[in-house]
Every structure is written in structure tokens, then in C-alpha cells.
Amino acid sequence: MTRVYLDNAATTPLLPEVREAMLPYLGEIFGNPSSLHDWGDGAREALDEARARVAGLIGGSPEEIIFTSCGTESNNFAVKGLAMAQPARGKHVVVSAIEHFSVLHSARTLEKWGFQVSEVPVDKYGLVDPAAVKKAIRPDTVLVSVMHANGEIGTIEPVKEIARITRELKIPFHTDAVATAGTIPVDVKELGVDALSLAGSQFYGPKGSGALWVKKGVRIMTLLDGGIQEGGRRGGTENVPAIVGLGKAAELAAARMDARIKQLTPLRDRLIRELPASIDHVIVTGHPRDRLPGNASFCVEFIEGESLLMLLNSRGIAVSSGSACTSRALKASHVLLALGLSHAIAQGSVLFTLGLETAAADIDYVLENMPPIVDRLRQMSPLYAKFTKSGKGGK
Amino acid sequence: MTRVYLDNAATTPLLPEVREAMLPYLGEIFGNPSSLHDWGDGAREALDEARARVAGLIGGSPEEIIFTSCGTESNNFAVKGLAMAQPARGKHVVVSAIEHFSVLHSARTLEKWGFQVSEVPVDKYGLVDPAAVKKAIRPDTVLVSVMHANGEIGTIEPVKEIARITRELKIPFHTDAVATAGTIPVDVKELGVDALSLAGSQFYGPKGSGALWVKKGVRIMTLLDGGIQEGGRRGGTENVPAIVGLGKAAELAAARMDARIKQLTPLRDRLIRELPASIDHVIVTGHPRDRLPGNASFCVEFIEGESLLMLLNSRGIAVSSGSACTSRALKASHVLLALGLSHAIAQGSVLFTLGLETAAADIDYVLENMPPIVDRLRQMSPLYAKFTKSGKGGK
Numbered sequence: 001m002t003r004v005y006l007d008n009a010a011t012t013p014l015l016p017e018v019r020e021a022m023l024p025y026l027g028e029i030f031g032n033p034s035s036l037h038d039w040g041d042g043a044r045e046a047l048d049e050a051r052a053r054v055a056g057l058i059g060g061s062p063e064e065i066i067f068t069s070c071g072t073e074s075n076n077f078a079v080k081g082l083a084m085a086q087p088a089r090g091k092h093v094v095v096s097a098i099e100h101f102s103v104l105h106s107a108r109t110l111e112k113w114g115f116q117v118s119e120v121p122v123d124k125y126g127l128v129d130p131a132a133v134k135k136a137i138r139p140d141t142v143l144v145s146v147m148h149a150n151g152e153i154g155t156i157e158p159v160k161e162i163a164r165i166t167r168e169l170k171i172p173f174h175t176d177a178v179a180t181a182g183t184i185p186v187d188v189k190e191l192g193v194d195a196l197s198l199a200g201s202q203f204y205g206p207k208g209s210g211a212l213w214v215k216k217g218v219r220i221m222t223l224l225d226g227g228i229q230e231g232g233r234r235g236g237t238e239n240v241p242a243i244v245g246l247g248k249a250a251e252l253a254a255a256r257m258d259a260r261i262k263q264l265t266p267l268r269d270r271l272i273r274e275l276p277a278s279i280d281h282v283i284v285t286g287h288p289r290d291r292l293p294g295n296a297s298f299c300v301e302f303i304e305g306e307s308l309l310m311l312l313n314s315r316g317i318a319v320s321s322g323s324a325c326t327s328r329a330l331k332a333s334h335v336l337l338a339l340g341l342s343h344a345i346a347q348g349s350v351l352f353t354l355g356l357e358t359a360a361a362d363i364d365y366v367l368e369n370m371p372p373i374v375d376r377l378r379q380m381s382p383l384y385a386k387f388t389k390s391g392k393g394g395k
Numbered sequence: 396m397t398r399v400y401l402d403n404a405a406t407t408p409l410l411p412e413v414r415e416a417m418l419p420y421l422g423e424i425f426g427n428p429s430s431l432h433d434w435g436d437g438a439r440e441a442l443d444e445a446r447a448r449v450a451g452l453i454g455g456s457p458e459e460i461i462f463t464s465c466g467t468e469s470n471n472f473a474v475k476g477l478a479m480a481q482p483a484r485g486k487h488v489v490v491s492a493i494e495h496f497s498v499l500h501s502a503r504t505l506e507k508w509g510f511q512v513s514e515v516p517v518d519k520y521g522l523v524d525p526a527a528v529k530k531a532i533r534p535d536t537v538l539v540s541v542m543h544a545n546g547e548i549g550t551i552e553p554v555k556e557i558a559r560i561t562r563e564l565k566i567p568f569h570t571d572a573v574a575t576a577g578t579i580p581v582d583v584k585e586l587g588v589d590a591l592s593l594a595g596s597q598f599y600g601p602k603g604s605g606a607l608w609v610k611k612g613v614r615i616m617t618l619l620d621g622g623i624q625e626g627g628r629r630g631g632t633e634n635v636p637a638i639v640g641l642g643k644a645a646e647l648a649a650a651r652m653d654a655r656i657k658q659l660t661p662l663r664d665r666l667i668r669e670l671p672a673s674i675d676h677v678i679v680t681g682h683p684r685d686r687l688p689g690n691a692s693f694c695v696e697f698i699e700g701e702s703l704l705m706l707l708n709s710r711g712i713a714v715s716s717g718s719a720c721t722s723r724a725l726k727a728s729h730v731l732l733a734l735g736l737s738h739a740i741a742q743g744s745v746l747f748t749l750g751l752e753t754a755a756a757d758i759d760y761v762l763e764n765m766p767p768i769v770d771r772l773r774q775m776s777p778l779y780a781k782f783t784k785s786g787k788g789g790k
Contacts, residue, residue, distance in 0.1 A: 005434060007427075007430060010429070010632075011426065011430075011632060013425040014421055014422070014425060022421065027409070030407075030409060032402075032405040032596075035405045035406075036705070037402065037704060037705075037713040037714070037715075038708055039400060039713045040405075069464030069465070069631065071632075072619050072621040072631030073619055075621070076618070076620055100621070101620070102619070102630050102631070105621055109620050201632055206634075206636070207636065207637075208637050223471070224468055224471050225467075225496070225500035226470070226495070226497035226500055227467070227496055235467040236464065236465035236466070237405075237596055237602055239601075239602045239603030239634075241602065242637070306431065309431055312432075313431070313432040317432075318426075318432040
């Protein structure tokens with residue numbers, strides 16, 4: 001059967017080069033980087049190299065990189081750690097309404113600890129208005145966290161403009177760049193942020209790898225207390241193979257970013273153009289222009305995204321109906337609801353995230369297989385029957 | 396050159412079987428376990444299998460296992476998460492003085508959050524007295540955390556006896572079993588604990604793998620907020636290869652535990668017997684009988700452990716001078732000080748931790764090489780010169 005993986009936002013496959021780079025550290029170079037003997041040396045040198053590569057990807061300094069176990073850890077660390085680091089200043093944080101749950105739920109935890117959280121809304125494209133962030137900021141605000149791009153709808157946020165405001169007001173600004181680092185250009189200096197999260201599994205690096213970049217001089221509380229690893233900022237024996245893989249993936253992403261963007265963008269654009277042309281009542285979600293190169297997201301009216309996903313799967317096509325992290329909760333996405341879409345429409349969410357292995361033939365295959373599947377699902381939908389009966393239906 | 400790795404407490408090498416089990420998940424089976432399509436299925440099944448294997452190792456139920464990124468995360472999760480889960484009951488926790496820093500520093504963080512922490516002392520062998528734990532418990536105590544064994548001195552703690560007390564008083568009891576799970580028999584029901592931490596890198600599993608077992612019905616706050624992974628108790632895309640490796644390592648440890656203990660114990664005992672016989676002024680640290688099968692720890696008077704470590708390293712022998720997590724801090728171990736040893740003596744700490752690759756010839760090599768090295772170091776020591784001059788010196 002044809003197999004078409006279009007769920008790269010859930011996780012990307014490992015590049016063979018990344019796997020090759022990792023293998024020695026699953027074998028002979030097994031030492032603990034903290035060890036003072038020869039066995040530790042090889043592991044420690046590998047960490048140093050990976051740190052430089054990850055820093056290089058985002059324009060930071062190696063000593064500003066803190067390795068973590070995933071994007072979720074980076075986001076928890078950033079949101080809780082930055083907010084808790086300024087007890088004298090206040091207990092108020094600002095986030096956008098479409099942050100990943102690792103940010104939003106960290107903010108919820110802060111609320112349990114006596115913080116107040118302001119959620120800045122987004123427009124129908126998912127864009128955060130920097131003026132709205134400015135308005136949400138109070139004298140006791142200790143943190144602003146707005147993502148660089150949303151993985152579900154692809155919209156790229158005006159982080160640079162928000163950073164101009166937070167810098168002026170001297171409020172730490174964290175951005176969740178899990179969807180962008182390694183995928184589109186990310187430069188911490190140009191963005192002007194104070195902290196930035198990234199994850200290897202989003203750009204052909206290993207699961208279990210992530211990093212938090214924290215600008216030199218910015219105070220942060222540890223999330224994982226323990227030994228003196230990562231400059232005392234993150235305890236725990238370093239996951240050397242994963243970190244090496246993250247470094248290699250970062251190096252490759254930096255070198256090949258332009259080519260990758262050039263490969264993905266036209267395929268994405270074809271899906272965004274042709275899918276609504278071949279199926280009635282399909283809404284493109286996210287920003288029409290400022291979006292991730294591999295992201296084509298839609299809401300298909302009168303169907304349930306999960307049913308669509310299952311039937312596409314039966315034809316060998318892997319897509320998702322929102323964030324993988326919550327897919328099994330089977331709830332309407334908070335991101336889509338924040339765009340102003342109704343629950344009914346948000347239920348029909350389908351997300352294609354293209355990757356390096358995506359070819360034009362894969363898009364053909366989707367465009368050929370999806371319309372009859374949607375038809376079939378709609379035939380079973382009482383809502384659709386009612387709609388067509390009313391005389392407004394298409395086809 | 397002969398190479399003898401005797402630092403298995405810092406980290407163990409991956410067993411070839413564990414690496415083999417992991418490789419498919421660094422290749423074709425790359426899906427996100429949360430994905431609802433076929434690509435997620437293989438990963439999810441692998442998680443289920445690993446969960447059953449880890450549960451099997453410690454006598455728990457699969458649904459009680461929460462996968463983490465390392466022992467340090469498990470300990471932070473347990474100490475902070477259990478302590479914070481009972482706000483109505485109080486803000487007091489009890490730990491032993493020789494806990495790993497991931498427990499002790501988590502307790503420090505709790506202090507910043509308004510908790511009070513009682514540290515129970517140990518005797519000269521590193522044993523915690525259950526009666527002392529009972530005495531430290533107050534009406535507002537919400538957590539007791541005492542490790543199953545200490546990795547630096549090898550002493551196995553009377554966890555079962557402590558659990559009898561905490562059960563009676565209905566106080567959650569966490570034990571850090573990072574040094575014991577996969578090494579000696581660990582059964583959560585027999586121990587009678589409420590939560591237990593373990594780490595794969597301690598028993599020939601991968602770095603970046605760990606678990607927290609939490610007894611059904613025991614409340615715990617999340618440490619990593621985010622998606623609904625791990626039953627909503629630990630967000631973040633699961634590190635499937637590491638979890639698979641942890642599961643395989645757990646399965647092998649359970650099957651081969653007796654044989655491993657039989658292999659290590661006589662080698663350990665030879666070191667403990669013959670090293671002090673061949674070098675003057677050597678103190679065995681830890682319990683003479685109730686100790687980890689691979690642990691032989693000493694304090695060598697009139698030398699610095701780090702210098703000894705370096706010279707042993709130059710002969711191809713890897714040892715440590717305490718916990719790898721703090722080795723680069725070059726401070727006297729809090730564990731050795733808690734035994735009542737002076738700073739001067741604690742400085743001479745040297746820790747041999749034997750593993751599956753350790754052979755009798757390796758012990759011969761150590762016993763042959765170490766005495767002249769110690770002699771050489773002592774010749775350079777002003778303290779030793781003073782001591783021998785006083786007429787009390789040996790050799």
C-alpha cells in the first residue's frame with residue numbers, strides 16, 4: 001500500500017545522518033560527561049560540540065543553551081522558572097490564547113501558586129496583536145510568553161514586534177519556538193527574546209531531546225534540581241546520544257534550511273489551493289501568508305476530524321486532527337476555538353504537515369483519495385443531510 | 396593499555412540486547428505514540444510493552460508507571476509533586492541526610508515555597524534509624540523520602556521498616572531506588588512504599604530513561620504540564636527509543652538479577668578485604684553487610700580523591716570520588732560528612748562500582764596498581780609527612 005506520512009508536526013523521522021551520529025554514544029562512548037576520567041571525556045566533548053551546534057542554529061552562545069528532555073520540559077522550565085525568579089516584582093504573566101498546552105498548563109499551575117494569568121486573544125488567522133500584549137502587561141507582570149509559530153495552524157507570530165515592547169518595559173519574554181527552530185530561520189538576537197524553547201523531534205532529531213536558550217543575565221529558577229549539570233540549571237545525567245543527535249540535526253537544519261523551505265512551500269501551497277477546490281465547505285485555517293512552510297491545515301465542515309483521520313489512515317495517509325499531545329482527548333482544539341471557529345467546525349479539523357520525504361506524488365495521492373472519503377463521511381452525517389435538504393448544499 | 400571501568404554508579408554501558416531493542420525506534424518505527432494513525436500504533440505498542448516490563452521489575456502495575464527522562468526528574472517529580480498535593484494537610488517533609496541532590500535540592504526548593512524540611516541523620520554506616528524518622532514526623536508532615544540505597548557508599552536502608560511507620564501514620568513515603576532498581580530485588584508491595592524512582596542508566600539501560608512508580612490512589616501534582624501523555628501526569632512526546640531500552644533493560648535485570656549479584660558480590664568483597672590490607676590508613680565506607688553488590692567505597696587518608704582518580708585514570712582505571720552528578724564541584728561529599736567523617740578524610744574518597752564486565756583480573760589490576768599510586772601521592776602530602784614524623788606513620 002502507498003504510505004504517505006503527513007504528520008511531521010507530531011514527530012519527524014530521524015535523518016540517517018543523525019542516527020549515525022548517535023550510534024557511537026549508544027555503544028563504546030557510554031561514559032557520564034560529569035566523570036573526571038577518560039570515559040567521561042568523549043561524552044563531554046560530544047556535549048560541547050552539540051551545544052555549539054544548537055547555539056549556532058539560533059544565533060545564541062553555547063553557554064546559554066540548557067539541554068532538556070523535550071519541548072514540553074523546555075516550556076515548563078521557561079514559564080515556571082522565569083515567572084518564579086522575580087518574587088519581588090509580582091505574580092502576573094501574559095500568554096497568548098493559542099500557546100501549546102505545555103505553556104498554557106504551566107500557566108495554570110502558576111495560578112495555583114497565586115499568580116494571575118492574562119490570555120491575549122488572536123485574530124481569525126491566529127495572529128497575536130502586539131498592541132494587545134502591551135495592553136495586557138501590568139506593573140506586576142513578570143513574564144510574557146508568546147509562541148514563535150503555532151504547529152496546528154502554522155501561523156507565524158510577530159515575536160520581534162512583541163519583543164520590542166517587552167524590552168522597553170524590561171519584562172522577560174519567552175517564545176516557544178518548538179514549531180520553528182530548525183524549520184525556519186530563528187535568531188534570538190534578531191527576535192530580541194530572553195528565552196526560547198526548541199525540540200529535536202520537530203526537525204529530524206531524536207525524541208527525548210530539547211533545549212532552552214536563556215539569554216545571559218536573565219534569572220531563571222531550576223525545574224529539575226540536582227547535580228551541577230548544565231551549569232547547575234538542569235540536574236540529571238545528560239542524555240548524551242539524544243543531545244548528540246540534536247546537535248547533528250541542528251547542524252543539518254542550519255545548512256539545509258533554504259533548500260528545505262523551497263521544497264516544502266510549493267507542496268504546501270498546492271494542498272492549500274487544491275484541497276478546498278476539490279471539496280466543498282473546506283476552510284483553510286491559519287495565516288494565508290505568514291505560515292510554516294510544511295503546514296496545510298483545514299477544517300472540513302460536516303465531518304469529524306477523527307473519522308476522516310481514520311479513513312485516510314486506511315488509505316495509508318497519516319495526518320492529524322490537531323496537536324498530537326492532545327489527540328487522544330478528542331476535544332475541539334483550543335487553538336481553533338481561539339480563531340473564532342465554532343465547535344462544530346473545529347471538530348472537522350485536519351492537519352497536514354509535510355516533511356523532507358514528502359513528494360509531489362504524495363500530494364496527488366491525497367488530492368485523489370480525500371474527496372471520496374469526505375463524501376462518504378458526509379453521507380453518514382445527519383447535519384449534512386439537514387444542510388443539503390435546506391437547499392444550501394453543494395455537489 | 397588495560398582499561399578497567401569501575402564507575403558503574405556514574406553510568407552503566409548499554410547492553411547489546413538493549414541497543415538492539417532500541418534501534419528500530421531510531422529508524423522505521425518513528426511515530427508519535429499519541430498519533431491515532433498506523434505510525435503511532437507501533438510506538439504505542441512498544442510503550443505498553445515497556446511499561447509492563449518496568450512494572451514487572453518492581454512488582455507494580457503498568458498503569459502506576461510514569462516514564463520520565465531520568466532519575467533526577469523522577470525524584471523532583473516525587474518530592475515536589477507529592478509534597479504539593481496535600482496543601483490542606485501541611486507543609487513539612489522528612490528526608491534523610493544522605494539523599495541524592497535531586498531529592499535534597501528539591502527539598503530546598505520546597506523550603507523556598509514555604510515548606511519546612513527535617514533531615515534525619517544517619518549512623519557511621521550510613522543507616523537511617525526508622526525510629527528517628529518516626530520522631531521527625533509531625534502532624535503537618537506530608538511526605539517522607541528516604542532512599543533505598545546510597546550509590547556512593549552502597550548502604551541499603553531499612554525502607555520496609557520506615558514504610559511500616561509512614562503507613563500507620565498515613566503519610567506518603569517516597570523512596571529513591573535509582574541505585575537499587577534493576578540491581579537488587581525491589582518490590583514496591585513488599586517495601587510498602589507509595590512512590591519509587593528508578594533510572595535506566597543505572598542497570599545497563601539508556602541514558603534519558605527513568606520512571607516514577609506511584610501507587611494507585613496516591614495524589615501527585617505534575618512536574619511537566621502539557622498534553623495527556625502518561626495519563627496526563629507527564630507531558631511531552633515520549634522518548635520511545637529510550638523507553639523501549641528501559642523496558643528491555645528491566646526485563647533482562649529481572650531475569651538475570653541473581654546471577655549478576657552472584658558475579659559481583661565476591662569481587663566487591665575481595666576489594667573491600669584486600670585494599671585496606673595492602674594500603675595503610677584506608678577506611679571502608681558504608682555498611683559492612685547491607686550494601687549494594689557492586690559497591691566498594693573507601694576513604695584513603697592523606698590524599699585527595701581527585702588526584703588518586705587522575706592517577707588511576709592514567710593507568711586505565713575509571714573510578715570516581717563520589718557522585719558523578721557533583722564530581723566537578725570538587726567539594727567533600729555530603730554523604731561522607733553525614734557519616735561523621737572529617738573533611739580531611741572525606742577528601743580521600745574513592746568509589747569502585749563494579750559491573751557486568753568486571754572480571755577478577757580487573758580487581759587484580761587495581762590491587763596491583765593502586766598501592767604505589769597512593770604511596771606516590773602521600774610522598775607529596777605535607778599532612779602525611781607531618782603524620783609520619785610524629786612517629787605514628789606506617790610503612
